[in-house]
Amino acid sequence: xxxEIALPRWESFAHVSADQIAEVLEGSELVLFRWQLxxxxxxxVHPWLAGRVAPNTPPTGxxxxxxDNGFETWMxxxxxDAVYRRVATEA
Numbered sequence: 481x482x483x484e485i486a487l488p489r490w491e492s493f494a495h496v497s498a499d500q501i502a503e504v505l506e507g508s509e510l511v512l513f514r515w516q517l518x519x520x521x522x523x524x525v526h527p528w529l530a531g532r533v534a535p536n537t538p539p540t541g542x543x544x545x546x547x548d549n550g551f552e553t554w555m556x557x558x559x560x561d562a563v564y565r566r567v568a569t570e571a
Contacts, residue, residue: 485521487546490564498545498564500557504538515544529554 487497499517506513512530515523523544532554533539543560545553555563 485519487517487519487521489567490545491567492563492565494547495567496545496547496564498543498560501539501542501544501554504540515539517544523552 487499490496490498499519499521501515502518503516504513505516505522512527513525515525517523525539529552530539533542534556537556539554542554542556545555545560547553
């Protein structure tokens with residue numbers, strides 16, 4: 481994962497870095513696939529993270545979330561919008 485592009489910051493009970501998944505890209509032998517986020521960041525998706533996506537639900541449109549402790553997860557848009565609000569960023 482490249483640190484050249486910063487994930488937008490959000491808050492609820494905890495501050496997280498997150499962005500909406502725009503596209504699923506072809507993976508490699510080490511990952512199932514890659515998620516292209518709306519901010520331009522590409523995230524390698526390992527089997528345990530892919531398992532967080534609800535069955536029969538495409539990950540696109542949902543949110544990739546990374547907590548400050550490094551934990552990564554996925555959340556449907558409706559749930560994310562109900563829990564998080566965008567944090568203002570410095571210009």
